[in-house]
Amino acid sequence: MPQISHRGLEMPSSPIRKLVPYAREAKSHGVKVYHLNIGQPDLPTPQKGLDALKNIDRKTLEYSPSEGYASLREKLVGYYAKFGINDISAENIIITSGGSEAILFAFMACMNPGDEMIMVEPGYANYISFAVTAGIKVVTVTSNIEDGFALPPMEAFEEAITPHTKALLLCNPTNPTGYVYSAEELQRIKEIVQKYDLYLIADEVYREFVYNGEPFVSAMTLGLPQNVILVDSVSKRYSECGIRIGMLVTKNRMVYDTVMKYCQARLSPPLLGQIVADASIEGTEEYAKECFEEYKKRRDFFIKGLNSIPGVFSPTPNGAFYTVVSLPVADAEDFCRWCLTDFRLDGETIMMAPAAGFYRNPDLGRNQVRMAYVLKKEDLQRSLMLLRAALKAYNHRTTF
Amino acid sequence: MPQISHRGLEMPSSPIRKLVPYAREAKSHGVKVYHLNIGQPDLPTPQKGLDALKNIDRKTLEYSPSEGYASLREKLVGYYAKFGINDISAENIIITSGGSEAILFAFMACMNPGDEMIMVEPGYANYISFAVTAGIKVVTVTSNIEDGFALPPMEAFEEAITPHTKALLLCNPTNPTGYVYSAEELQRIKEIVQKYDLYLIADEVYREFVYNGEPFVSAMTLGLPQNVILVDSVSKRYSECGIRIGMLVTKNRMVYDTVMKYCQARLSPPLLGQIVADASIEGTEEYAKECFEEYKKRRDFFIKGLNSIPGVFSPTPNGAFYTVVSLPVADAEDFCRWCLTDFRLDGETIMMAPAAGFYRNPDLGRNQVRMAYVLKKEDLQRSLMLLRAALKAYNHRTTF
Numbered sequence: 001m002p003q004i005s006h007r008g009l010e011m012p013s014s015p016i017r018k019l020v021p022y023a024r025e026a027k028s029h030g031v032k033v034y035h036l037n038i039g040q041p042d043l044p045t046p047q048k049g050l051d052a053l054k055n056i057d058r059k060t061l062e063y064s065p066s067e068g069y070a071s072l073r074e075k076l077v078g079y080y081a082k083f084g085i086n087d088i089s090a091e092n093i094i095i096t097s098g099g100s101e102a103i104l105f106a107f108m109a110c111m112n113p114g115d116e117m118i119m120v121e122p123g124y125a126n127y128i129s130f131a132v133t134a135g136i137k138v139v140t141v142t143s144n145i146e147d148g149f150a151l152p153p154m155e156a157f158e159e160a161i162t163p164h165t166k167a168l169l170l171c172n173p174t175n176p177t178g179y180v181y182s183a184e185e186l187q188r189i190k191e192i193v194q195k196y197d198l199y200l201i202a203d204e205v206y207r208e209f210v211y212n213g214e215p216f217v218s219a220m221t222l223g224l225p226q227n228v229i230l231v232d233s234v235s236k237r238y239s240e241c242g243i244r245i246g247m248l249v250t251k252n253r254m255v256y257d258t259v260m261k262y263c264q265a266r267l268s269p270p271l272l273g274q275i276v277a278d279a280s281i282e283g284t285e286e287y288a289k290e291c292f293e294e295y296k297k298r299r300d301f302f303i304k305g306l307n308s309i310p311g312v313f314s315p316t317p318n319g320a321f322y323t324v325v326s327l328p329v330a331d332a333e334d335f336c337r338w339c340l341t342d343f344r345l346d347g348e349t350i351m352m353a354p355a356a357g358f359y360r361n362p363d364l365g366r367n368q369v370r371m372a373y374v375l376k377k378e379d380l381q382r383s384l385m386l387l388r389a390a391l392k393a394y395n396h397r398t399t400f
Numbered sequence: 401m402p403q404i405s406h407r408g409l410e411m412p413s414s415p416i417r418k419l420v421p422y423a424r425e426a427k428s429h430g431v432k433v434y435h436l437n438i439g440q441p442d443l444p445t446p447q448k449g450l451d452a453l454k455n456i457d458r459k460t461l462e463y464s465p466s467e468g469y470a471s472l473r474e475k476l477v478g479y480y481a482k483f484g485i486n487d488i489s490a491e492n493i494i495i496t497s498g499g500s501e502a503i504l505f506a507f508m509a510c511m512n513p514g515d516e517m518i519m520v521e522p523g524y525a526n527y528i529s530f531a532v533t534a535g536i537k538v539v540t541v542t543s544n545i546e547d548g549f550a551l552p553p554m555e556a557f558e559e560a561i562t563p564h565t566k567a568l569l570l571c572n573p574t575n576p577t578g579y580v581y582s583a584e585e586l587q588r589i590k591e592i593v594q595k596y597d598l599y600l601i602a603d604e605v606y607r608e609f610v611y612n613g614e615p616f617v618s619a620m621t622l623g624l625p626q627n628v629i630l631v632d633s634v635s636k637r638y639s640e641c642g643i644r645i646g647m648l649v650t651k652n653r654m655v656y657d658t659v660m661k662y663c664q665a666r667l668s669p670p671l672l673g674q675i676v677a678d679a680s681i682e683g684t685e686e687y688a689k690e691c692f693e694e695y696k697k698r699r700d701f702f703i704k705g706l707n708s709i710p711g712v713f714s715p716t717p718n719g720a721f722y723t724v725v726s727l728p729v730a731d732a733e734d735f736c737r738w739c740l741t742d743f744r745l746d747g748e749t750i751m752m753a754p755a756a757g758f759y760r761n762p763d764l765g766r767n768q769v770r771m772a773y774v775l776k777k778e779d780l781q782r783s784l785m786l787l788r789a790a791l792k793a794y795n796h797r798t799t800f
Contacts, residue, residue, distance in 0.1 A: 001626040002599050004654050008509040014664035044459040053453050059444040061640040097497050100666040109408040129665035199402050226401040240461040242671030264414035265529030266500040271642030272672035
């Protein structure tokens with residue numbers, strides 16, 4: 001039997017999805033599982049997006065252009081302008097199969113195998129999967145739950161730099177912590193990017209969800225046109241994760257042209273998703289406002305509830321819809337699995353993502369989980385109750 | 401300015417799409433372009449697939465499972481059985497974002513950077529792009545237009561084998577030549593796969609289009625369960641290239657589990673495409689038969705027409721809907737470009753894919769093009785007329 005590749009073996013299992021088989025097993029026995037593990041919002045997709053599907057009058061669902069339809073890219077120019085991202089045109093935008101593909105193509109185009117990329121940990125776990133796919137070494141600088149996962153000091157970045165450092169990856173607002181970088185922190189990022197002439201790969205898919213009243217500062221506005229590659233997605237802001245429509249935006253023509261070669265190889269991004277996304281962008285300001293208010297309310301409710309459980313601590317995230325929470329357990333992954341396999345309260349349980357998978361350093365985050373507050377308030381309330389009971393039962397069991 | 405990666409520079413431009421900017425320029429001046437360059441069928445998508453979109457009653461277009469919906473995978477089990485592929489279950493099937501993603505994930509899971517993969521040339525150009533993406537060395541054995549691109553002799557495969565050879569990639573029916581491997585040829589492939597314990601990555605997306613009356617022999621029926629990875633797609637058989645739904649099928653559990661890690665990293669395949677594909681599989685036998693008859697008719701008409709043009713030669717392909725054609729020109733890429741930039745007949749021209757991009761050896765295929773006979777008969781007729789006139793004008797011009 002031929003062997004699996006080393007990189008295939010090295011690929012981490014998704015901490016967000018690795019416990020899925022246990023959840024499936026529980027569900028097959030009639031257990032209701034509250035999904036705090038995944039950023040799958042329960043809010044509806046904009047009606048305009050859904051209507052666009054019903055109104056399709058095509059006879060053939062044909063390939064779209066490799067860079068995506070011009071109409072969608074042109075509407076995005078107007079969308080970005082609302083966030084202060086001016087000075088770009090449709091020719092700077094490439095439509096991808098989800099933000100995921102934009103990340104992979106950016107890695108492939110910018111870095112060689114063995115090159116190093118710096119990112120803050122805890123960070124979105126799939127960045128590491130895409131880095132393994134691309135043969136890139138991820139070097140992390142650590143942010144801490146004690147100060148709410150603020151940007152680590154510049155010395156930590158300086159220490160992480162080597163002659164192989166090629167890029168800095170910044171997720172803002174941050175998945176998994178919900179931290180939003182301030183204008184001042186972004187200036188520090190700009191300094192280090194300029195000093196070492198790095199690519200700055202900026203994942204800003206949660207830009208609509210910033211709750212502290214400060215205007216969101218995009219990496220595209222830092223005055224680094226040759227360095228910045230923006231990764232974006234409509235998944236979260238229009239609650240249409242399933243359509244797999246993301247974007248890569250850059251003013252760097254060489255990067256654009258190189259990414260386009262990867263795009264041509266995979267032929268085209270999803271046609272139907274583009275139709276939905278195109279219809280979702282315009283005339284949905286009211287929808288966006290409602291989603292924002294709803295998530296803000298959920299955040300306030302959920303974070304307060306978490307911190308009222310003995311031994312549980314969550315900082316107050318200012319953005320996105322995640323939080324990294326420390327629990328009074330030694331091994332949060334074991335606890336998460338146990339919740340799915342053993343714990344039941346009135347036939348219900350919760351699913352969380354163990355946070356260790358969001359750290360590169362295996363010693364960190366062992367007692368932390370990532371939770372997404374994307375469920376409606378009653379479900380969050382019930383989840384909090386389940387968490388409180390589960391922790392009690394779990395710790396009672398292990399100290400027996 | 402930071403540098404582009406070596407692999408990014410090494411990525412070939414798609415021979416199918418690289419001339420697109422010239423076509424776009426021509427169209428912007430009102431020129432009608434007949435697209436023989438790309439396998440984008442003009443046949444309609446099954447009505448059941450289109451209706452499924454109109455009948456979507458979801459409120460949220462959410463993530464689907466990373467491996468794709470069980471319903472679609474279960475229907476595929478029944479579909480494959482019709483082609484003699486038995487002994488598989490839904491747990492052997494992974495839904496991917498087009499066949500393209502299945503190819504990339506198979507490469508990533510099975511081979512390390514520097515490993516070698518053997519394929520027949522001319523071969524589907526994007527295989528090489530995905531190999532560059534994965535850092536794999538492609539070693540080609542050459543098939544020839546003179547014998548209709550039959551399987552090269554076993555000696556050629558034996559010569560190509562090195563200690564680094566890890567896989568053999570076989571496209572059957574073949575893109576770009578339309579050649580269909582016989583049962584006897586597949587036995588020879590089996591022998592070499594067994595002898596060197598290779599992965600056999602079998603791309604069979606054109607299995608519905610075999611015109612010689614012989615039953616199609618799938619690599620899945622060769623009795624190599626641990627070696628074979630089947631790549632599939634609904635794009636061509638239901639004329640729904642834009643929905644980006646492909647499949648990876650394997651009985652090798654390690655390969656399956658490894659590919660699943662790549663799938664989890666990119667979260668999920670397109671939701672809407674799965675809904676269309678699911679509705680397209682069953683109850684569309686009549687549709688499939690009509691498509692088959694139509695392509696067969698087009699093939700007969702088009703190949704005869706090509707061979708009636710002075711200096712043009714096309715073998716008769718027994719499958720798919722492509723043919724590789726030799727033209728009476730020294731540099732077919734220059735000719736293809738010239739057709740788009742300079743040649744007009746009553747405001748019309750043709751677009752073809754230069755075949756050199758389908759060969760690894762830069763000396764081969766220089767006077768060949770790939771053409772897809774996916775247009776309706778009147779358009780094919782007009783294309784033949786344009787080709788005849790263009791060749792005359794081009795050769796007149798260059799011999800001046």
